[in-house]
Amino acid sequence: xxxSANRATPRWWPRRRHNSYTVAPLILISVNLLLxxxxxxxxxxxxxxxxxxxxxGVGDAPxxxxxNYRELxxxxxxxxxxxxxxxxxxxxxxxxFVMSLGIAYLLVSPYAKGKPIARVIFFLPWLISPIIxxxxxxxxxxxxxxxxxxxITELGGDPVSxxxxxxxxxxIVVIVATWAGTAFNMLLFIAALKNVPVSYYEAADLDGxxxxxxxxNITLPAIAPTSFIVVLLSTLHAMKEYTYFVAVNDGGPxxxxxxxxxxxxxxxxxxxxxxxxxxxxxxxxxxxxxxxVLQLIAxxxxxx
Amino acid sequence: MAASRxxxxxxxxxxxxxxIMWLLAALYGFPLLWFVVSSFKPGGELFSYPLxxxxxxxxxxxYTDAWTSFDFPGYLINTMIVAIAATLLTIMVSAACGxxxxxxxxxxxxxxxxCILATxxxxxxxxxxxxxxxxxxxxxxxxxxxxxxxxxxxxxxxFMFRQFFVTVPNDLLEAARIDGSSELSTFFRIMLPLSRPxxxxxxxxxxxxxxxEYLWPLIILNEPSQFTLQIGIAGIVGANNVNWSILIxxxxxxxxxxxxxxxxxxxxxMNADINAGLKD
Numbered sequence: 001x002x003x004s005a006n007r008a009t010p011r012w013w014p015r016r017r018h019n020s021y022t023v024a025p026l027i028l029i030s031v032n033l034l035l036x037x038x039x040x041x042x043x044x045x046x047x048x049x050x051x052x053x054x055x056x057g058v059g060d061a062p063x064x065x066x067x068n069y070r071e072l073x074x075x076x077x078x079x080x081x082x083x084x085x086x087x088x089x090x091x092x093x094x095x096x097f098v099m100s101l102g103i104a105y106l107l108v109s110p111y112a113k114g115k116p117i118a119r120v121i122f123f124l125p126w127l128i129s130p131i132i133x134x135x136x137x138x139x140x141x142x143x144x145x146x147x148x149x150x151x152i153t154e155l156g157g158d159p160v161s162x163x164x165x166x167x168x169x170x171x172i173v174v175i176v177a178t179w180a181g182t183a184f185n186m187l188l189f190i191a192a193l194k195n196v197p198v199s200y201y202e203a204a205d206l207d208g209x210x211x212x213x214x215x216x217n218i219t220l221p222a223i224a225p226t227s228f229i230v231v232l233l234s235t236l237h238a239m240k241e242y243t244y245f246v247a248v249n250d251g252g253p254x255x256x257x258x259x260x261x262x263x264x265x266x267x268x269x270x271x272x273x274x275x276x277x278x279x280x281x282x283x284x285x286x287x288x289x290x291x292x293v294l295q296l297i298a299x300x301x302x303x304x
Numbered sequence: 305m306a307a308s309r310x311x312x313x314x315x316x317x318x319x320x321x322x323x324i325m326w327l328l329a330a331l332y333g334f335p336l337l338w339f340v341v342s343s344f345k346p347g348g349e350l351f352s353y354p355l356x357x358x359x360x361x362x363x364x365x366x367y368t369d370a371w372t373s374f375d376f377p378g379y380l381i382n383t384m385i386v387a388i389a390a391t392l393l394t395i396m397v398s399a400a401c402g403x404x405x406x407x408x409x410x411x412x413x414x415x416x417x418x419c420i421l422a423t424x425x426x427x428x429x430x431x432x433x434x435x436x437x438x439x440x441x442x443x444x445x446x447x448x449x450x451x452x453x454x455x456x457x458x459x460x461x462x463f464m465f466r467q468f469f470v471t472v473p474n475d476l477l478e479a480a481r482i483d484g485s486s487e488l489s490t491f492f493r494i495m496l497p498l499s500r501p502x503x504x505x506x507x508x509x510x511x512x513x514x515x516x517e518y519l520w521p522l523i524i525l526n527e528p529s530q531f532t533l534q535i536g537i538a539g540i541v542g543a544n545n546v547n548w549s550i551l552i553x554x555x556x557x558x559x560x561x562x563x564x565x566x567x568x569x570x571x572x573x574m575n576a577d578i579n580a581g582l583k584d
Contacts, residue, residue, distance in 0.1 A: 007355075024487030029416060030402035031397045035457040039435060040423055046436030051548055057437070103328060111314065111321035118325055120570070121333040128336070128564045129516030131534050133557045135541060136339045139552065145351045147338060154354070179332060180503075213518075227471060240429040243518045247541055261429045268433040277433040285430040292425060 014283035025178075037242070051279035056272045068279035075293070078280060081263040082287075083171070088259060089238040092181075093172045096234050097227070100182045104189030105219075126183035133180040134247020141172050166256035167250045173257070176244050185230045193219070235291055240284070260284055267282045343367070343556045347549040366553030371549055376557065378529065379536040383515060383558075386451050386532060391510040395457045395503055402465025403491055419464075424459045428520060436523055442578060446526040455514060461506045468502045469495065504572045508565060513564055533558045 035060070042286025050069055055061035057195040072078055103122055125133065141162040143147050162168050189197050200218045220227075242261040244253045251258040258266070264284065338357075342350060343366055370376055405417050427433060435454065436498040444450030471496065480490040496503075519536040525531055531539075537558060540551045 005474070021487060022410065024491075025408040025413060026409055028490065028491065029413070032401040032420070032457055032462065033416065035454070036419060036423070038418075039454040039457065040426060040431070040437065043431040043434035043438050044426065046437065048429050050434060050437075061448075068336040076578070099328075103325075106321055106325040106328070109321050111318045112325040113318065113322045114326065118329045121329045123566075124336060124563070125332065127512060127566055128559060129518065129534055129539070130515075131538050132559065133517050135551060135555055137336050137536070138541075139342065139548070140335055140338060145548075147355060150353060150355050171574040179335070236425075236427070240427055242429070246518075246538060250542060261432075264429070264432055265519070265523075274433050275555070281430050281433060285426065288427075288430065289425060 015297055022101075047278045047281060050275050051282050052203045054273075054274040055275040055278075057274045060273065064275070068276050071276070071285075072225065072279055072283060077258075078263060080255075081258050081260045084257060085241075085260045088170060088174065088241065089235055091170075092177045092238050093231060093234045094218045095174060096181050096185060097230060099178055100185035100230065101189050101227075103182060105215075107186070108133055108190055108193045121221055122186060123183045125180045128180060130180065130243035131247045134244050137172055137176045137179070138248050138294050164252055166251050169253065170257055173241075173244045173248050176248060177238070177241065181234065182243075185234065187228055188226050189223065192223040196222040224299075224302070228295070232292060232295050235295065236288055239288060305357065311332050338554060340556055341390070341425075343552045349544055350548055350552075360461050366549045367557065370424075370550045370557060374540070374554075375528065375534060376533075376536070377532045379531050380558075382448060382530060382537070383532040383534075384561075386448055387514040390452045390455050390514040391507050393452065394458055394510045395506055397456055397463050397504060398458060398461030399496055399503065402462045402467075403495055405466045406469035407463070407474070413483060420457075420459050420462050428454075432519075432523070439524060445524060446529060446530060448523040448525075451517075451521045451532070452514075453505075455517075458510070461510065464502050464506055465499060466501035468499050472498060478529070499566060501572060506568055508569050508572065511565060512562060 023179060041192070050061060052065055053061040054064050107122070112118070128136070134143045134266065141148055143149060143159065143161055143163045146162070149162070150229065153159055153270060160168065162172060171209070196219060200222070201214060204214050204218060205303055226230055240261050241259055245257055245259055249257065251262050260280070264277050264280050335551055341357065344362045344364070346363045346365060349356075349360060363576065401420070405413055438453060439445060439450050443448075453556065476566065477490060480494055481487075485493070516534060517532075518538060521532045522535050522538070525535065533554075537554055540547060540554065548584070
């Protein structure tokens, strides 16, 4: 009946055909489309263009060809920042992974008591801004006034130079980032762990498997897709970290803990070498893409 | 199955799991607790050894100093404007786009979905300098809208809505069409109200992102009258002689609105099924 009505009134024909709705979805995505073109496509294009110039943010943008990239290859400050970024990432991602998975595991386990309150405690750091998270730990690890050094001296040790030693400073940022980033990854893991079928564990119980065997052979494979997402996102996030370093020690001591985004910020906005900073940005983007592709390949190979 | 297991056999597991969990909770909770407790100590007591956990002479002086000695109220208002405006816009735009991606089959929508997902690979930091130039050329430099507008598009929000609307039966849409409801009014009158849980979840996410953002506002805002809280607080941290009394109190104050919102909407955040296109 509906069909014959459709055929009888020509107005219905185009609307019932596949792909006949064009205007409505176009209106619905229009704002996002405009924002995407303005704030992603346009900057990406002019960024690439400016990376071949010695633009300073005002006036002309003299074309210098590949000069910026050539200079970047020989720039020891850039390498130092890149190396520091890689070290930081290699420290923070595994620690974050273990902590968020461990806590998520405890929070879904039927044995731990007081989970609702513990969950709120674990989640609170997510609400705290990177600047303030840095300040909180800086306060705890102050060289002359911090609680940690106070406890160390009370126990008969020597105060530790948390601020003036670059590696210890980096370690504090790793702790801050883990502390603040756990909550979000923990949520992802909780959702994944809840979706592992209970029957798997019951079957393993019948076979007499112990807790570690169950975790290793059932839980880990079942949550592999989530693990992949957590590792990927944490890596990409760590590679572009900036704010924790500013709050903990201003990227110091000196410029020792200047990561790559801080390097881009300093060259682009403080020394107004927009062209050079754009080139450095593109190298960062390239590294991020390579990291993501490598992790994707690794997870595919593991899956098959 | 679990019930049939012997209760005595579970005891060591219960004690062990609880002990580890609460040890970790103490580790995670303590830094914040120490910070908040410190905010009630008078300036001299903050540094006088031996340190005590509870303040000997609790005072609110740090808070009154923080409120008056730098433009805390002004920064607070700016931050509120940014967070609220960005959140409202983000929800509208993400819901509309997510709905279109879920309920229409046009080929260009699939391409656009891929583009949005790709923005997670192209974070603001990698286009910092050119993005700044674009925003400046649009005349948004040194204005709060320059902070808000580029932040409105988010892959996380769009895909949260897409996932949700995929689960809404198509029959509902067909029924609305047969009733003569136009496409857009179906979206606004039927679909958007249905997605209330996603709206609330994304609202909290977006509010937190914008409230805590540092680098982008720092680049865009030039005059102190436009600063947000994070820039103001980072300014105290960056000073040669850090005034810890004011810094700690101002930091605690700046966290209060978010914690309050979180406690009200806790169940939405905790149950959020977030797994696609995550980005802050």
